[in-house]
Amino acid sequence: MANYDFKKIESKWQNKWEEEKLFGNYDEDKPKYYVLEMFPYPSGKIHMGHVRNYSIGDVIARYKKMCGYNVLHPMGWDAFGLPAENAAIQHNIHPNIWTQHNIEDMEKQLKTLGLSYDWDREISTCNKDYYKWTQWLFLQFYKNGLAYKKESGVNWCPSCETVLANEQVVNGQCERCDTEVGKKQLNQWYFKITDYADELLEDIKLLEGWPQKVKIMQENWIGKSFGAEIEFPIENTSKILNVFTTRPDTIFGATYMVLAPEHPYVSELVKGTEYEDCVNAFIKELEHVSDIDRTSTEAEKKGMFIGHYCINPLSSERIPIYIANYVLADYGTGAIMAVPAHDERDLEFAKKYNIEVKTVIRPEDDGNFTVVDEAYIDKGIMVNSGEFNGLKNEEAFEKICELLEKENKGKKTVNYRLRDWLLSRQRYWGTPIPIVYCDKCGMVPVKEEDLPVELPTDIKFESTKLANDETFLHTDCPSCGQTAKRETDTMDTFVDSSWYFLKFADPKNTEIPFDKDIVNKWLPVDQYIGGVEHAILHLLYSRFFTKVLRDLKLLDFDEPFKNLLTQGMVLKDGAKMSKSKGNTVSPEEIIQKYGADTARLFVLFAAPPERDLEWSDQGVEGCFRFLNRIYRLVDEALVNKSFENTTDTMSKDDNELNYMIHKTIKRVTEDLEERFNFNTAVSAIMELVNALYKYKEIDKKLINGLLFKEAIETVIILLSPFAPHITDELWYKIGNKNSVYLQEWPKYDKKAIVRDEIEIVVQINGKVRDKLIVSSDISKEEIEKEAMNSDRIKDLLKDRDVKKVIVVPKKLINIVAK
């Protein structure tokens, strides 16, 4: 008897697959299927999250291949980013060398998992062959007005010494290092993602294969709201204050106006007035308050009158202008009309500063209603609103907008919560932004034929910033040829990862970023798999890029990812595995101890893919035992020559086994095809193995060799996407010459899963009292007769009246009795 020597088996098959180039073969006659797992940052070590992510992807890729698809399953590296720079500073090693080492290490580790990648397509975002095209894409955005530079208050991480996108600020802290994020006025590069806000929102409808949860998160993030922009002239000036409101119907209740402290009018209006000093002091004070405190609902509302008045365009009332901390500069127009009676925040502020509260909407059933303690934000009837009195507020909404539009004092409009994507970073290890600043010509894009703008290699480790690199900094103007300076900011790494799934379709192309026809053929990605932490950032940016590239005629589809699977976290002791908590389990160790097949099987078996997975050493042992059990089963069958047994008849046990074979094929196929329930697919295979153990023990001489072999082949094929090494080993052992990966996925025999005899449950008042074994084609009447004839049922019904009998064919009979 041989032992399950997983070390030998796994390295043997990994080598053989590579020698035979088993993966990355394409058959254009077959329908395409593109499986993609979110590519990793090359930290140097894979963790259990990776194992889970890539095991899921590999099962799908292998399964689809066996089902006859032309499968694209690539892998690459999201290789730019801060950790490389931190390593450079700490260990005096060049970020590029550090990164390349990590890639090599991680690639080795990934390969020990036996994943079916086409490594010929491997890409790395920090290679100049790749970032050249990231730069080229940036230039296309720039030329089409979708990349621009502006000065504004931005999120600044003092620890990373760089700006951050809104999406990268989590609870007021830097997503990367958890440092409190501050504010800074800076001139920065943006992508105009807001131009696509509406389409990004609308097309969420198209994403049928995405989890509802992710779609809702994106919807909320884009945050569309309907309202109006209304113009309030400022008294004694030529200025007009433009405000956005979702409640134009409450315009007669506006008792003060609020500007964001950063609003450009503020300094102009107070200049030289008695208010100037205290307004400036207030603005200074706010600069010291972090964004998180500033925008928290619990923060106390603060503000002040700035000495000017607006004129209400409909009522002509004078309305005092305030500035306040609770109005944001970069949403809407940065200014609001405040209606304390019908907005909680305005009411809180008005009470504090003794501003009038004017009720303009009342509930339908209360004619004498006045707002006192609580803002009234519900529907109702208009009051104190001139010609609009008595209307329902929804009607007034429309009529007021019409009037404003007619008189050129405002218009209906929509607003989005989504802001433009701040993409520049003050770091070295990223894609350089291909722009040059010339004293004469201004801002000039680098010529496409001069790309890539290469990262200098001779950097100083103590401060990895391009601005400090004199040779990089100085260049010639692409327009006039005179000396000029380069843009020294690099791009957010999310730019790199917003198009990598396209490059995988045409990775070797050096003439253009990718061939349009090839990309159109492979994309959209049929199944994308990754962590839910990317629900907003990466997935929204990638959708945005796809839409822009479509409009630039570089590709012909609207959405990059047809189906999305967001896998849960890997936990240990109830918490996410992390170095800082010290609750990690290293995949290398597990593979060393049990092998990759066991590791893969465990992460697939222990929980459904979308849920969090609690690590269990004993659970791993259980999976290892299962693989041993299969190995012994096959080995023993070969030693005993069980497959050579011949019988002419099918015994009852043979029929039962045949039923199990086909039922298992059906269950596993449906679990993989319809629901990605890997855990129940594995348990179905376990049940078949258990049935085989029972079957072979009944009577060794009566084993039906053909059927027994068919059952074992079924186990091997069904298990092969999960545990590819041991299954290939056994597949050869039982006499096959090709990898099981090249086998066709089995189909179940409909006849085999129909049983002659079935069990019918007999209930009295919904409680199970007996079970009947009956022929499967029995009629309703016969079931009832059989049930009533059972001794047990007769006994239980002795002193009772039968009121009603319900028969569910092939399932149960329920007798209602009193």
Add this chain to the structure above:
RNA sequence: GCCGAUGUGGCGGAAUUGGCAGACGCCCACGACUCAAAAUCGUGUGCUAUAAUGGCGUGUGGGUUCGAGUCCCACCAUCGGCACCA
């Protein structure tokens, strides 16, 4: 505060259309094998009472139904997202 998800044995989880709750795995107990142990194979394993038939049981309370983990109403708990967005 708003939006969403989840809640089932000692544990991970299953129950696909309203039809046997607890598949499969772990843990545990017992038996076989063994001088012994491990491994392996087998049996049992929701709670509770019992000689046995039973009673209770899917977060809580109500409802619909012959029948509810599954549908409806109210609530509780945990987790996730958003959070002065006018």
